[in-house]
Amino acid sequence: MARLVWLIVLVVCAVVHANTEIYTFGPHLCARHKVGALVDTSRLSVSWPSMSPAPTPKRFMITPGTTGAWVALFPDYNDFEQAVHKYELKITWLQTLLLQIPDRMRWMLTQRYQLRLSWPANIPADFLIHVHTPEKALHKQKQAPVDEGPLQPCELLFAKISAVSTGTRLRVDELASSAHWLLHLAEHLGGWAAPLRRDAQDIPVDVTFERVYLGCIPQSTLPLILYLCIATVAASLLSTR
Template identity: 25%
Template sequence: MHHHFMILPFIVLFICQEVIANTEIINFVAAEESNVDFSSTTVDSWPLLNYKNNQGHWNVDPALLDTPLQQVCESKTGIDPANPFSCSHELWVALDLDDENWMSYSKFTLRLSWPASSPADLLLEIHSPQAILTRLYKLPHQSTIDDASITTPHLSRTGSPTTRLKYARIRVVDTGIRAPTPDVPASATQAIPFILVLEQLYLGVLPASLLSTVCFLIPVLSCAALATPWILSYLDHFIQQARQELRDFSTAQEKKEH
């Protein structure tokens, strides 16, 4: 028994290590929309998540403390017309949902996770190609977009005028002061590491990564449900015996008092 109590703290510590992270999740519908060719813009160089590569790890510098999260990278000043998406406090990622292995799924989930030890807030948003095109047109000195028009799909199925391609925008803002270390002072701003995971939703609600867990739990819970009546029947014998012993004890006590 003492041996088990020695092991228990290590098990608890291991479990805690698995959950010390913040998570932001957004579910969205992969609707067909008119495609836009961004091959002559910086949009074409954004990192891509797809069926074969559905997760990635990045580091982004947070905006200054007390900056409203919705206002991060929204200032009209200091934007380079040649690279309008050059803000260092955000990351844009293309989400290619047009792979044939994903075509039977209409709903997806994008999960954003970062260490709980990193004092930062992250905002996750999903945009369509048309929304990106509109944003490009609204930027200062960006009255035209070379070759950015509704045309043959880019990063999607060849020959189709529509696409299920989406874009994720992640913005980061600092929310506190880290504990100082010998190499990095407490006041220094450090890049925030985070992981993005793109998955299909089974039945519109179940992420693909949880399918194996659910498949494991179903037979376990089913067996537990079937075994419950037998267990209760087995325990009922001891319960009845205990009750009888209590009644006998009470009767014996009453006789002694008389």
């Protein structure tokens, strides 16, 4: 019975208090005329998983003490100046306003991103995150770097995620068999409970890659900010009556 109580506490708390590592980065700059060539010639990400900015996480299995996992990141970048002149792209009033800001400042406001790693609370571990430009990734892979040209925010980045175990994890498979349905429910709803049938060394990690607006506001927090603004206005109106 005591194990069942502790399991319920673990399932409930894990959804809210799962281990989390946050890494904010950008803008990373690449040579303007070399970006496409690097993607075609290096082929670094052919067998690597890829991610585009989205508020929903993607599940990875990472083994502590190994070289880690490489992930190809595709930032949501659009060169407004080139698009307007080459393709006559219709841009919004906000994009028009952003074009009046110096490049470096505009990129700081629009080209910052966040990698957020979440893993089960019953698995003590530290994660290391390194984000590389294609040039640096080529150097890491022992390939020759290329000459730089005019710079722009990279359309392709490579993230290396590695883990180090920092303690002994709670063995969920030793818990009462009658409580296993709670683990499956938590895994289905929150994704934070350690699964029962996987390699004991692997750590399930939910990785979220999202844009950071104005350099400091993650995309996933926008609905909460909107809700707080509406609640504040509503409370203010009700209090004046």
